[in-house]
Amino acid sequence: xxxxxVLAGLAALAQETRLDIFRLLVEAGPEGRSAxxxxxxxxxxxxxxxxxxxxxxxxxxxxxRRESRSLIYSTDFDRMNGIVGFLSENCCGRSANPVACxxxxxxTPEAANTEKTAAPRCGC
Amino acid sequence: xxxxxVLAGLAALAQETRLDIFRLLVEAGPEGRSAxxxxxxxxxxxxxxxxxxxxxxxxxxxxxRRESRSLIYSTDFDRMNGIVGFLSENCCGRSANPVACxxxxxxTPEAANTEKTAAPRCGC
DNA sequence: CTGACATTTCTATGATTATGGAATAATCGA
DNA sequence: TCGATTATTCCATAATCATAGAAATGTCAG
Numbered sequence: 001x002x003x004x005x006v007l008a009g010l011a012a013l014a015q016e017t018r019l020d021i022f023r024l025l026v027e028a029g030p031e032g033r034s035a036x037x038x039x040x041x042x043x044x045x046x047x048x049x050x051x052x053x054x055x056x057x058x059x060x061x062x063x064x065r066r067e068s069r070s071l072i073y074s075t076d077f078d079r080m081n082g083i084v085g086f087l088s089e090n091c092c093g094r095s096a097n098p099v100a101c102x103x104x105x106x107x108t109p110e111a112a113n114t115e116k117t118a119a120p121r122c123g124c
Numbered sequence: 125x126x127x128x129x130v131l132a133g134l135a136a137l138a139q140e141t142r143l144d145i146f147r148l149l150v151e152a153g154p155e156g157r158s159a160x161x162x163x164x165x166x167x168x169x170x171x172x173x174x175x176x177x178x179x180x181x182x183x184x185x186x187x188x189r190r191e192s193r194s195l196i197y198s199t200d201f202d203r204m205n206g207i208v209g210f211l212s213e214n215c216c217g218r219s220a221n222p223v224a225c226x227x228x229x230x231x232t233p234e235a236a237n238t239e240k241t242a243a244p245r246c247g248c
Numbered sequence: 249c250t251g252a253c254a255t256t257t258c259t260a261t262g263a264t265t266a267t268g269g270a271a272t273a274a275t276c277g278a
Numbered sequence: 279t280c281g282a283t284t285a286t287t288c289c290a291t292a293a294t295c296a297t298a299g300a301a302a303t304g305t306c307a308g
Contacts, residue, residue, distance in 0.1 A: 003140070003143070006143065007138060007139075007140060007143060010134055010137045010138035010143070011138035011139075013134045013138075013211070014131060014134035014135035014137075014138040015131075015135075015295090015296080016127070016131060017296085019127070019130065019131060019134070022211070023210075023211070023213065023214075026211065026212060026213070026214070026215050026216075027213075027214045027215065027216070027217055028216075028217070029215070029216035029217060030216070034254085034255095035254075035255060035256090036253095036254060036255080039255095045297075045298055045299085046254085046255065046256085046298090047255090047256080047257085047258095047297080047298055047299075047300090048296075048297055048298060049255090050255065050256050050257080051256090051257095051296075051297080051298090052296090053255095053256095054256085054257095066304095066305090068254095068305070068306075069253060069254050069255085069304085069305050069306065070254065070255085070305095071254075071255065071256090080211065080212075084208050086147075087137070087146070087147070087150065087204065088150060088204075089147065089150070089151075090147075090150070090151045091150050091151070091153070092150075092151070092152075092153030092154070093151055093152070093153060139265090139266080141266090158284085158285095159284075159285060159286090160283095160284065160285080163285095169267075169268050169269085170268090170284085170285065170286080171267080171268055171269075171270090171285095171286080171287085171288095172266075172267055172268060173285090174285065174286050174287080175266075175267080175268095175286095175287095176266090177285095177286095178286085178287095190274090190275090192275070192276075192284095193274080193275050193276065193283060193284050193285085194275095194283095194284065194285085195284080195285065195286090
């Protein structure tokens with residue numbers, strides 16, 4: 001994960017409407033939701049929603065697929081995890097006080113087993 | 125963790141200089157670094173650095189303490205974890221496909237034992 | 249092909265943010 | 279107290295971003 005990608009992701013999430021959209025899609029899971037359904041749920045004007053969806057998509061946080069006349073959006077969990085991993089990289093210089101930094105973000109043991117290429121995480 | 129706090133945190137991190145500062149402080153751990161040391165490491169003008177440090181502090185991501193003439197800054201890991209937790213709340217409607225959302229951010233088993241008031245995390 | 253629907257792109261406006269020079273404030277050794 | 283050190287606040291300028299109306303695009307049913 002490169003810094004500019006992380007910056008784009010954080011900038012995308014640092015806006016109330018987009019944060020609402022993202023959380024709605026996290027909740028929706030892999031099935032996702034249509035643009036119209038999101039617009040209705042959040043009471044946002046279509047043009048405004050489209051602007052934000054485009055922003056989130058360019059940041060790589062969500063992906064789009066077409067289903068008939070609707071465009072369905074869903075979150076890209078890998079990208080999200082990459083951003084979190086970037087923030088905790090080299091935590092405490094990879095040593096020092098474990099109390100302070102262990103919680104930041106470590107995969108669960110089950111997840112670690114099935115994981116392909118995990119980004120470096122702070123386990124200190 | 126309230127939405128406005130999460131937004132402030134994300135907005136603070138969504139800026140290159142501040143992201144650099146934050147990561148430097150994550151690496152430094154609980155000991156932290158002085159403003160001057162940060163300015164030198166990142167080659168940022170004092171007024172500009174101060175602006176960004178103030179921003180990060182107001183967002184609650186870093187804390188300040190005085191040590192003689194220097195102001196020492198260090199990260200607030202709890203706040204960081206709260207933000208990550210907020211992003212993954214209600215992941216996949218608390219059920220559904222575990223493959224998709226498990227990795228987002230779950231505390232390690234050891235951390236879970238010693239934890240006081242953990243924010244809700246996505247373990248699906 | 250036509251009309252209805254779902255969503256995006258275009259465009260203009262108003263609002264927020266980053267930068268760094270200069271001045272100010274806090275701390276400390278002599 | 280004086281001067282040096284460390285860092286912040288003030289200020290003006292330049293740049294970026296959010297919003298939503300109107301027009302355009304893509305999809306489909308009949």
